[in-house]
Every structure is written in C-alpha cells, then in structure tokens.
Amino acid sequence: MADPITQQQLSQIAKFSTLHPRPYGQKYEYGTAGFRLLGSLLDSVVFRVGLLAALRSRKLDGETIGVMVTASHNPPDDNGVKLIDPQGEMLEASWEAYATKFANAETDDELTKEYLAVAESLNINLDSPANVVFARDTRASGPALVAALKDGLAAAAADYADYRILTTPQLHYIVKCINTAKTATPYGHPSEQGYYEKLATAFQIVTKGKPKPHVITVDAANGVGGPKLKELARYIGSDYLDVIVVKDEIDAVEKLNYQCGADFVKTQQKLPLGVQPAPYELYASLDGDADRIVFYYIDEAKKFHLLDGDKIASLAAMFIRDLIAVSGVDLQVGVVQTAYANGSSSKYLSDILQVPITVTRTGVKHLHHASQLFDVGVYFEANGHGTVLFSNSATKALESFEAQNPGQQDAVTTLLSLAALINQTVGDALSDLLLVIAILSHKAWGPSEWNLTYTDLPNRLVRVVVKDRAAFKTEDAERRLVEPKGLQAQIDALVKKYKSGRSFVRASGTEDAVRVYAEAATRLEADELAVKVSDLLKGL
Ligand code: G16
Structure with a gap:
C-alpha cells in the first residue's frame, strides 16, 4: 500500500486525467523534437508531459525543468511539446521512452501505474520538491495546451512558473539561468x-x-x-x-x-x-x-x-579557429554536421580549414552532445539549427590566459564575448543572427564575400508521404537505409550514375513523411536524382 502522499498524488492524477482523455487509438512518439502533431490531438499528451516534468525535477533534486509548447517550423494547426533539462539541454534520451509510455497509456489507471512505476524504479521521492517553468509560441492551440500542462503540474504537486510567449531558445536560456543561479558560474538573469x-x-x-x-x-x-x-x-x-x-x-x-x-x-x-x-x-x-x-x-x-546552416558553421569555424590561432591559447575547434551537410561544406571544413568533423543523426540533441567533445564545438544542421559550444575548460583557459601583446588580448576578449553572445544551451536564431553579423563586420564582408568561401553542390530535399514512415530504418548516421529491405541497393545503383552524386532517405521525426535528400554536380542532375529516388518510394 502506497504512503499517504503517494496515494494522494495518484488520486489527483487519476482525477485530472479524466479531464484530458487520450484520443482513442491515437499513437504518440517523442520524436526529433518532442511530441509534434495536430494541436487538437495533443491535450492528453501535454497533461502527461506535466506529470513527467515533475518526476524529472524530483529525480534531479528539485532542479528546474522546462516545458516548451511549440511546433516550430510546422504548419499553424500543428503543435508540439518538449522537455528541457536543467542545463538548458534537450531531455536526456533515456527519459524519452517514459514520455512515450505516458502519452500512450490507454486509461487513467494505466497512467497512474506508469507514474508510480517510474517513481519506484528510479527511486524518486514523490514528497520532494518539483519545479517546472514553461512557455509557448504564438499558435492558436497554445493557451488550451498550456491549461492542460498546468493541470498535469498541479496533479503532480509541482511548483511552476508561466513565462508566457517566448522563443524556444529563450526558455532554454531561462532554465539554465535558474539552475546555475547559485553556482560559481551563473549563466545570466533568468528573465x-x-x-x-x-x-x-x-x-x-x-x-x-x-x-x-x-x-x-x-x-x-x-x-x-x-x-x-x-x-x-x-x-x-x-x-x-x-x-x-x-x-x-x-x-x-x-x-x-x-x-x-x-x-x-x-x-x-x-x-x-x-x-x-x-x-x-x-x-x-x-x-x-x-x-x-x-x-x-x-x-x-x-x-x-x-547561406544555410553549413555556411554558418563554416563561417563560425573559420572565424573562431583564426581567433584562437591569434590568441595563442591551445584549443581545438571541431564541427558537427548531419547527413544533410552539403558535400562541399564538409570538404571545405576538412581540407581548407582542417578542422575535425563528426557526423550525427538529425536532431540538435545528437549534435549538441557530439560537439561537447571539442574545446569549441560548432554544430549546425543544414536547415540552420545550431550553435557553438565553449567547454568549461576552454572558457577557463581563455579567462586565465596572460596575453603577451594587444593582438592576443583582443582575440581572447572577442572569444570570451562570443561565448556570451552565442546561446550555450541550444540553437538560437537570434543569437546566431548576431554571431553572423558580428563576424561579417569583423571581416568587412558582405553576403557575396561570405558565399565565396566554397560553392555548394546543387541539392534537393523532397518530402514524400508514405503509408508508414516507421518502416524506414537507417544506420550510419542516417546515411543508409536498413529497411525496407533492398531499397538502399536501389538508391546506390541510382547514385552511381551521377557525378558527385549522393542521396539518402530517412523518416522525419517531426512530420508524418519521409525526406529524400539528393546532391550532384549540376542542378539538373541533383533534381533528377531526387525525383528518381522519390519514385522508388511510390506505393510504400
Ligand atoms: C526540429 C529539430 C531539428 C531537425 C528538424 C527537422 O527542428 O529540432 O534538429 O532538424 O526538427 O527534423 P525531421 O527531419 O526529423 O523532421 P524544429 O525547428 O522543427 O524544432
């Protein structure tokens, strides 16, 4: 028999859950950037995310967890929800499975059982403090979903603060600020x-x-x-x-x-x-x-x-690499890309800039972790989602460096200010905008000079609706298909016919579709390759 606190929480959850019924038969999955689908299908999911956010905070001794209600690039009728961990990073991967389980629990009873099971298996004291902050974007379905979230947080007896309408990266920033406020390195004012x-x-x-x-x-x-x-x-x-x-x-x-x-x-x-x-x-x-x-x-x-994410990554890597060289501080810059990175950008980074490159699966959560392995990790998806991370040891090395001349001092000051300018929690369009403008103004470059750094291979991205996108399984950082069986061999056979040809197929984690990417030496060939690979998906 559960103790009285637990018992009370479970009955509150069951009671509130009846107000947020799960649509019959609907399946949910915590994908590339949380749950994302029609806003009208998300009420129960957001309620349940509130429960999970409370548990996550309790597991981490009451550190503040963020919940963002947004569907980012998706059409207006979609919405979504994702969790933010205490350092402003995306939710730890192992918890995504709990989120998916909560969202798919068939009944109120099953949901309370899942809640208790997670608490018991992770030794979470349900009587301990839970702190959550949240915000939303401008979508019409946002206010009702926020109301569902509040019910979830109230049911799980969590304290919360509503930051109303923010950009996603602003909420990531605030979460990190709150959790570092009392440390030796506070990130900023949490507002x-x-x-x-x-x-x-x-x-x-x-x-x-x-x-x-x-x-x-x-x-x-x-x-x-x-x-x-x-x-x-x-x-x-x-x-x-x-x-x-x-x-x-x-x-x-x-x-x-x-x-x-x-x-x-x-x-x-x-x-x-x-x-x-x-x-x-x-x-x-x-x-x-x-x-x-x-x-x-x-x-x-x-x-x-x-001038896409690859061009931003190349510009930032070049500028920071050069500043580090001038400063004389011993730091390594690395770049993280995905399969979507244009072949020319990877060649420029490795051959001309001579910086190491790591390739990960799509989703900033994957790139973020990989870039933490560098002193200064530049990560950008070609779609323009990314940032530059300065490791703690890199920041300390810069702060304690004794410059021998004004040139070195200037470079160190600029690098430290860049670390403050660039959002250290997640890709942030506003922060990246300032980064690019700052670099262009240092170099006295306009957009065409920036564009001259390398020439993109012509490429094409196609969205194809299929019967079941879950049937598309990949390996090698999504560059090759394992399933449906035989499809990769057909893609390989097509790619071989094109100069500098490259193509891959992967299921989207934010839309109900698969994406086909193709690049080749000429525009005509890139388009043709994209069409031919898309044709292979007909009827699947
Ligand atoms: C989200 C993710 C990005 C990803 C994009 C598209 O972006 O945060 O990392 O590149 O979805 O993902 P997929 O191809 O799996 O649909 P956003 O801006 O929509 O949050």
Whole structure:
C-alpha cells in the first residue's frame, strides 16, 4: 500500500486525467523534437508531459525543468511539446521512452501505474520538491495546451512558473539561468530581459570599433521571433545594429510559416513570398519558434543565393579557429554536421580549414552532445539549427590566459564575448543572427564575400508521404537505409550514375513523411536524382 502522499498524488492524477482523455487509438512518439502533431490531438499528451516534468525535477533534486509548447517550423494547426533539462539541454534520451509510455497509456489507471512505476524504479521521492517553468509560441492551440500542462503540474504537486510567449531558445536560456543561479558560474538573469541584456552587451563588445554592419532584413515567419527580435534590437541600439523585421504578423495565426520562414526558404530554395531584396543586401529567415535561421541575398541578375546552416558553421569555424590561432591559447575547434551537410561544406571544413568533423543523426540533441567533445564545438544542421559550444575548460583557459601583446588580448576578449553572445544551451536564431553579423563586420564582408568561401553542390530535399514512415530504418548516421529491405541497393545503383552524386532517405521525426535528400554536380542532375529516388518510394 502506497504512503499517504503517494496515494494522494495518484488520486489527483487519476482525477485530472479524466479531464484530458487520450484520443482513442491515437499513437504518440517523442520524436526529433518532442511530441509534434495536430494541436487538437495533443491535450492528453501535454497533461502527461506535466506529470513527467515533475518526476524529472524530483529525480534531479528539485532542479528546474522546462516545458516548451511549440511546433516550430510546422504548419499553424500543428503543435508540439518538449522537455528541457536543467542545463538548458534537450531531455536526456533515456527519459524519452517514459514520455512515450505516458502519452500512450490507454486509461487513467494505466497512467497512474506508469507514474508510480517510474517513481519506484528510479527511486524518486514523490514528497520532494518539483519545479517546472514553461512557455509557448504564438499558435492558436497554445493557451488550451498550456491549461492542460498546468493541470498535469498541479496533479503532480509541482511548483511552476508561466513565462508566457517566448522563443524556444529563450526558455532554454531561462532554465539554465535558474539552475546555475547559485553556482560559481551563473549563466545570466533568468528573465526575458536578462536574455536581451546578455546578448546585447556581448554583441556591443564583439563589434566595438568595427564598421557598423549594413542593414539586415529578417523574415520572422509570422512567429514569435518577430516581436522578440525587435525587442533585442532595442536593447542593442541603432548605433550598433539596423534590423528590419518583415513577416511579423503574429496575430494572423494562419500565416505562421506560410510561404516564409527558414524551413520554406531552405527547402524551396527561394525567397519568402512578397520579399523583394535589393542586390547584395543581407536577408535572413527565422522559423516559427526562432531556433533556426538561414541567410540569403540576390545578385544583380536577381539570382537567389542561400547561406544555410553549413555556411554558418563554416563561417563560425573559420572565424573562431583564426581567433584562437591569434590568441595563442591551445584549443581545438571541431564541427558537427548531419547527413544533410552539403558535400562541399564538409570538404571545405576538412581540407581548407582542417578542422575535425563528426557526423550525427538529425536532431540538435545528437549534435549538441557530439560537439561537447571539442574545446569549441560548432554544430549546425543544414536547415540552420545550431550553435557553438565553449567547454568549461576552454572558457577557463581563455579567462586565465596572460596575453603577451594587444593582438592576443583582443582575440581572447572577442572569444570570451562570443561565448556570451552565442546561446550555450541550444540553437538560437537570434543569437546566431548576431554571431553572423558580428563576424561579417569583423571581416568587412558582405553576403557575396561570405558565399565565396566554397560553392555548394546543387541539392534537393523532397518530402514524400508514405503509408508508414516507421518502416524506414537507417544506420550510419542516417546515411543508409536498413529497411525496407533492398531499397538502399536501389538508391546506390541510382547514385552511381551521377557525378558527385549522393542521396539518402530517412523518416522525419517531426512530420508524418519521409525526406529524400539528393546532391550532384549540376542542378539538373541533383533534381533528377531526387525525383528518381522519390519514385522508388511510390506505393510504400
Ligand atoms: C526540429 C529539430 C531539428 C531537425 C528538424 C527537422 O527542428 O529540432 O534538429 O532538424 O526538427 O527534423 P525531421 O527531419 O526529423 O523532421 P524544429 O525547428 O522543427 O524544432
């Protein structure tokens, strides 16, 4: 027989759970970035995520856990929810299975049993404190889902704070700030204002004495990034930065990510609807929760040039590698990419910059961990999701370094300010925007000079709807299919026919579809290869 506290919690959970019934027959899975599907199907899931967040916090001695309600790049009717661990990182992988189990529990009774089973197997004291903070993006389904989350937290007797509407990376930042507040290295003030102040100060130091960058126009995908970027720019001040925000209609909820935003620009390889850039001016697009960014410009012939996550990674790796060389501090820079990385970018990084590269599966959670193995780990997915991590030992080495000349001192100061400017918890479009602008202003480069570092191999990404995406299993960091049997051999046979050809197929973890990637020596060949590989999926 459970003790009275446990008993009371279980009966509260059972009681509240009846208000958040699981849709009959619906299956859920904690995927690339948490649960993500139609907002109307998520009420029970978000309630249950509240229960799990409370358990996770109790397991970690009351450290604060974050819950973000967002579907990021997905269409307006979708929504999603993901958990943030105490250092602002994605939920530890071993807990994803509990999240999936909770979400799929068939009855209220089964749910309370799962709750108790996790508590017992992990020795969690249900009478100990639980602290959770949460926020949401601008989607119409957000408020109702937040209400479900609050019920879950109340049922599990957790203390919570509602940070209302934030970008996803802002919530990651706040979680880390709260949990490091009483340590020797507090990350910052745990508030939205603290976030702006930290980034603005760092940007002003990094760009001090450099020419003021050209104006940049940012498409905010009609999402939360629009107002937040305007606020950040206000903190930075127009002496340092001129930014024009377009696609900032957050009240027109149906326009979120519609023919605009980072995912649209990257996958369609074209300008957002209605955006007409002047030649050689820098433009950027955020996604719906401002954790991804891609840049672009047009030339005098109005040709569109994309500067995606690979180009950002290469720019950052080059700049930081050079600064480290000037500083004289003994640190190694490494880069983490996924199968989507353009072949030319990997070649540039390894042959020209001579930095080590690790390849992981898609999902920033995988890249983040791999990049922690470097002193300075640059990780970006080609879709523009990424950041640069400075290890504790790298920061300490920089802080304690005794510079021998002003050049070394400058380089060390810039590196330390970059570590403050770049979000250390997760890929952050606003922080990455400032990083890129700062580097371009140091180098006195415009977008076309940046683009000259290497030439992308033409590539194409296609989304294919199949009967069951779970049937697609991969190996070798998603570069090869293991199942459906025989399909990889057919892809290999096609790829062989194309110069510099490469193609792979993987199931999306955020949409009900599989993705086909193809690259080759010419645009025509890349497109043809993508179509032929997609054709192999017909009927599957
Ligand atoms: C999420 C993940 C990214 C991933 C993207 C697409 O981004 O955080 O790491 O690249 O989904 O994943 P998939 O190809 O599995 O659908 P976001 O911006 O949607 O949160």
